[in-house]
Amino acid sequence: MSKILKIAGMPNLHSHAFQRAMAGLTERQSNPSDSFWTWRELMYRFASRITPEQLHAIAAQLYVEMLEAGYTSVCEFHYLHHQPNGLPYENAAAMSQAIIQAAQDTGIRLTLLPVLYMTGGFDGRALNDQQKRFSHSVENFLGLIAKLQTQENDKLKIGIALHSLRAVPEMAIREVLAGVSGKFPVHIHISEQMAEVNDCIATRNARPVQWLMDNVEVNQDWTLVHATHLDDAELALMAKSKATVAICSTTEANLGDGFFRLRDFIGKDGAFGIGSDSNTSISPVEELRWLEYGQRLLHRQRNIAVTADQTSVGEFLWRKAVRDGRVSTQQDCSEDYLILDKNAVAFAGVNDTTLFDRLIFCGNRALISDVYVAGKQVVADGRHADRESIATNYAKALNELLA
Numbered sequence: 001m002s003k004i005l006k007i008a009g010m011p012n013l014h015s016h017a018f019q020r021a022m023a024g025l026t027e028r029q030s031n032p033s034d035s036f037w038t039w040r041e042l043m044y045r046f047a048s049r050i051t052p053e054q055l056h057a058i059a060a061q062l063y064v065e066m067l068e069a070g071y072t073s074v075c076e077f078h079y080l081h082h083q084p085n086g087l088p089y090e091n092a093a094a095m096s097q098a099i100i101q102a103a104q105d106t107g108i109r110l111t112l113l114p115v116l117y118m119t120g121g122f123d124g125r126a127l128n129d130q131q132k133r134f135s136h137s138v139e140n141f142l143g144l145i146a147k148l149q150t151q152e153n154d155k156l157k158i159g160i161a162l163h164s165l166r167a168v169p170e171m172a173i174r175e176v177l178a179g180v181s182g183k184f185p186v187h188i189h190i191s192e193q194m195a196e197v198n199d200c201i202a203t204r205n206a207r208p209v210q211w212l213m214d215n216v217e218v219n220q221d222w223t224l225v226h227a228t229h230l231d232d233a234e235l236a237l238m239a240k241s242k243a244t245v246a247i248c249s250t251t252e253a254n255l256g257d258g259f260f261r262l263r264d265f266i267g268k269d270g271a272f273g274i275g276s277d278s279n280t281s282i283s284p285v286e287e288l289r290w291l292e293y294g295q296r297l298l299h300r301q302r303n304i305a306v307t308a309d310q311t312s313v314g315e316f317l318w319r320k321a322v323r324d325g326r327v328s329t330q331q332d333c334s335e336d337y338l339i340l341d342k343n344a345v346a347f348a349g350v351n352d353t354t355l356f357d358r359l360i361f362c363g364n365r366a367l368i369s370d371v372y373v374a375g376k377q378v379v380a381d382g383r384h385a386d387r388e389s390i391a392t393n394y395a396k397a398l399n400e401l402l403a
Contacts, residue, residue: 005342007356007359008319009071009072009073009333010070010071011073011074011273011333012071012074012276012284012325013187013329014075014077014187014276015074016076016077016277016278016279017055017062017078017102017279019043019278019279020058020279021058023278035256036257037195047133048084048130048133049401052095052098054400055095055098056098057397058397059076059098059103060105060390061390061393062279064106064384064390066108066276067373068368068371068379068382068387069282069283069368070283070284070285072336072371072372073110073325074108075159075185076103076111078113078114078161079114079115080134081096082135083133084133085133086133086135088140093144096112100148100156105386106384107376108373109156109333109373110155110156110157111156111328112158112159113185114148115134115163116161116163116168116172117135117168121166122202138176141176142179142180149182154331154374155331157185157329157330158184159184159186160180160184160185160186162186162187162188165196165212170215173215183221185329187222187246187328188225190212190224190227191227191228191230191234192228192229196208197229207231209224209227209230209234209237210231210233210234210237213238218241219243220242220271220327222243223243223246224245225275226245226246226257227245227260228252228258228260232264235265239268240268244325244327245272246273247273247291248275248277249288249291250280250290251276253290254278259294263299266307272320272321273324273328274288274291285367288314288317288360289360292304313360313361314356314358314360314361315357318359318360335374336373337372339372340359340368341382344367346358369381369382
C-alpha cells in the first residue's frame with residue numbers, strides 16, 4: 001500500500017492572491033441582477049486599499065493553504081502593480097516583490113505573471129480610477145519583466161499575462177510578445193463572460209478565441225484562462241494549438257460564468273489544468289470534483305472525464321491536470337510530490353485502481369500528510385511549519401483592510 005500513496009503535486013494555473021482576503025465578503029445580494037460585473041466593482045474597491053506589506057501577508061497565507069491542500073506550484077496572475085492613485089511605488093516592482101517573497105517564505109514553486117492592463121474595453125476606452133493601479137505602458141511593462149527575470153531560479157519563473165483582449169490592444173500584444181526575450185509562458189483571460197464575447201464580435205468581427213488564433217501564433221507556451229464560451233471552430237483550434245486551458249471550476253461557479261466544454265475538449269485531446277482563481281476555495285480536490293460534477297449536471301450523465309484508455313475519472317483528471325499543468329508553469333516540477341495519509345478512513349482497502357477516485361470523490365477530510373517541492377519537505381503531518389506565524393500576519397492585514 002505504501003508505494004501507491006506518493007502522487008505528483010498539483011500545479012495551480014491561475015491565482016489572484018489578493019482575492020483570498022475577499023473570500024466570503026461578496027455573497028450578499030447587492031443588485032437583483034448580481035453578476036460577474038457587479039462582483040468586479042466590489043473587487044476593485046477592495047483592491048484599492050491593499051499595500052505591499054498586506055499583499056505579502058495575504059499571499060503567504062494563501063500559499064500555505066495551497067501547499068497543505070496539495071498544490072505545489074502556482075501561476076500568479078498579478079495585476080495589482082501601483083499605488084491606489086495609479087502612481088508607481090518608489091520601487092516599481094514592490095507588489096511583485098511581495099508575491100515573490102511570499103512564495104520564498106512558504107516554499108511554493110512560483111510562476112509569476114505580471115499583467116499588462118491598458119484599456120477599459122474593446123472600444124479602447126481609458127481605464128477608470130479604480131483600474132489605474134493595474135495600468136502599464138508597453139515600455140514600462142517590458143522594463144518590469146526584464147527586471148524580474150534577473151531573479152529567476154529553480155523555483156521562480158517569470159512569464160507575462162495579457163489581462164484580456166478587452167484590456168490589451170492588438171498592437172500592444174504584438175509589441176510585448178516581440179519585446180520579451182527567451183522562452184516564457186503567456187497567460188490570458190478569454191471568453192469568460194458572454195458580454196465579453198459579444199463585445200469582441202461587435203468590435204473585431206470575431207469571437208475572442210477565434211480572433212486570437214487568427215492574429216497571434218498561439219502554441220503550448222500559452223495558457224487560456226476560462227475559455228468558457230466557445231463555438232465548435234474555436235474548440236477545435238484551441239485543441240490543435242496545444243495551448244493549455246486553465247479551468248477554475250469553483251470561481252466559475254461562484255461568479256456564474258458557465259461550464260467549459262470539457263467532454264468535447266477531451267475528445268479532441270485538448271490540454272487543460274486547474275486554477276483556484278479568486279481563491280474562495282483552496283483545494284485541487286474540489287476543483288477537480290466540481291469540474292466533473294458540472295459536466296454531469298450539464299449533460300445529465302455520469303463519469304464523463306474519461307478516455308477509452310483511462311476509465312477512472314479521478315485518475316484521469318489528476319494525472320491530466322498535473323501533466324498539462326506542468327507545461328503551463330514552464331518549470332521542472334518532477335520533484336514536487338505529495339504523500340497521502342495512509343491512515344485515513346477514506347483509503348481503507350484502497351488499491352492502484354481506486355486511489356484517485358477515493359482521493360477526489362470520498363468526502364472533504366484533508367487526505368494529504370506530507371508535501372515536497374523540489375524534493376524539499378514543506379508540509380509535515382498536514383501542517384506547514386510556519387502556519388501559525390503566517391496566519392497571525394494574515395489576520396492583522398485583514399483586520400486593517402476591513403477596519
